[in-house]
Amino acid sequence: MDPQQIFTWVKENIILVVLLVACIGAGIGLPMFAASWSEEVQQSLNKRTQAFSEIDNLYKSSVTPLSGGSAKKVVINRELVEKYREIANMLRDDAQRVIEQAKQHNQKESTTMYAELFSEDVTRAQLETLPQQFYAKLQSEYLNLLSDLNAGSPLDTDTLVQVLEESRVRFMENKLSKPVDASLTEEQHTQLVRFMTDRRMSMLRGRAEEFGLYLDKETLGIPEFEAKNRPNVGTLFTWQWRYWVVADVLAAIIEVNGGQSELTAPVKRITKIEVLGLPIIGGDNKPEQSEAIPQQEDRPQPSRGGGAMGMGGDTSKNPPKREKPDKPKRDKGRTNSARGDNGPVISFTNREKSTLFDTLQVRMRMVVSTVRIPTILDSFAQNNFATVIDIDLKPVNKFTSLEDGFDYGAEPVSELTVVLETVWLRAWTVEQMPESVKSALGI
Numbered sequence: 001m002d003p004q005q006i007f008t009w010v011k012e013n014i015i016l017v018v019l020l021v022a023c024i025g026a027g028i029g030l031p032m033f034a035a036s037w038s039e040e041v042q043q044s045l046n047k048r049t050q051a052f053s054e055i056d057n058l059y060k061s062s063v064t065p066l067s068g069g070s071a072k073k074v075v076i077n078r079e080l081v082e083k084y085r086e087i088a089n090m091l092r093d094d095a096q097r098v099i100e101q102a103k104q105h106n107q108k109e110s111t112t113m114y115a116e117l118f119s120e121d122v123t124r125a126q127l128e129t130l131p132q133q134f135y136a137k138l139q140s141e142y143l144n145l146l147s148d149l150n151a152g153s154p155l156d157t158d159t160l161v162q163v164l165e166e167s168r169v170r171f172m173e174n175k176l177s178k179p180v181d182a183s184l185t186e187e188q189h190t191q192l193v194r195f196m197t198d199r200r201m202s203m204l205r206g207r208a209e210e211f212g213l214y215l216d217k218e219t220l221g222i223p224e225f226e227a228k229n230r231p232n233v234g235t236l237f238t239w240q241w242r243y244w245v246v247a248d249v250l251a252a253i254i255e256v257n258g259g260q261s262e263l264t265a266p267v268k269r270i271t272k273i274e275v276l277g278l279p280i281i282g283g284d285n286k287p288e289q290s291e292a293i294p295q296q297e298d299r300p301q302p303s304r305g306g307g308a309m310g311m312g313g314d315t316s317k318n319p320p321k322r323e324k325p326d327k328p329k330r331d332k333g334r335t336n337s338a339r340g341d342n343g344p345v346i347s348f349t350n351r352e353k354s355t356l357f358d359t360l361q362v363r364m365r366m367v368v369s370t371v372r373i374p375t376i377l378d379s380f381a382q383n384n385f386a387t388v389i390d391i392d393l394k395p396v397n398k399f400t401s402l403e404d405g406f407d408y409g410a411e412p413v414s415e416l417t418v419v420l421e422t423v424w425l426r427a428w429t430v431e432q433m434p435e436s437v438k439s440a441l442g443i
Helices: 003-012 014-059 078-107 124-149 157-175 186-208 233-257 370-383 398-403 435-441
Strands: 060-063 072-075 267-276 357-369 386-395 413-425
Touching: 078 413, 124 233, 157 186, 233 267, 233 357, 233 370, 233 386, 233 413, 233 435, 267 413, 357 370, 370 386, 370 413
Parallel strands: none
Antiparallel strands: 060 072, 267 357, 357 413, 386 413
């Protein structure tokens, strides 16, 4: 076919030629075009996916449950916000109730005597008269503790001797039919000794049945007031604080004794009450240095003394430098008698100085029922925020005690020396606290 004929055929079949050329071009160009188009579509889809992800993140938020646990992705709406607020308010109210109950448990019936004496608005005239009235009230409150405990003392020696002598005279005259100064046979002497022994034991036993435990005013350690050297208001407040502490630990003993007589009560006698850690306020109402309560990390071995103000840290102007060990050393557990029954002991509780509370130590020495010692120790913790941090136990010779006029009943007894770490919440102690005491405590 010549070119003229080809041209004529193409002209007549132009549509067919165009389609043929298009098919040939598509076979070559479409793969290249499709690859480019696929990349653009993928990029577009990625952008759209990212946009949807951002919208989803805006739609949901990370919320940590108030009850704890890991955060969860949830939709923040009005219902969730109200529920969250309701639970938060409930937890806050619960926390406030716990705090208030803790305050009431710690404070109990303790109130500030003559609160106006410790007020910033106290007048000079009040400072002349209120300290004496305060001290009279303080003495009265201490003596009321003896009444609450139903405390008593053994028979006076002179009274005991007088009664026994009268009993001897009657026995000689009535039973032996002999003058008071007559000589006795060995058998008569044995009868007299047996009678006098029984009489003495009966008197001691009858006296012990009249009260709850042996305790006298001197053991309470009531501070002495000197009119010529009148204490400042800071010192008077620490006297009151000491009374709060003493009343608190004795309340635990009242509870554990349960109104029993001394012969059957778990705690039979108290021979020492010492409160450690109270600040000492100078005559100018400025804090002086006093023996501190050492902390577990202060020294590698148990020791005594050092520090200032005794509230779990040193607040003096030039505190001694201490190098803390890598790890807190544990108390080796030596007894009070081994360390000397004086000063504060190292506490294992690691209660450091806090803005919420202060700690004081109380050392008590008691004669107690040996088998009921665990109950006695537990009573201190149940009564208030107190922890037993040191203990010493010694046997008691009951025959020697009887010679001294103390009848402890039938059960075995021991001398128990215990050191308690007591916690005092500032939520109520600072309400009437003078500035000098606050300064001493670093408040």
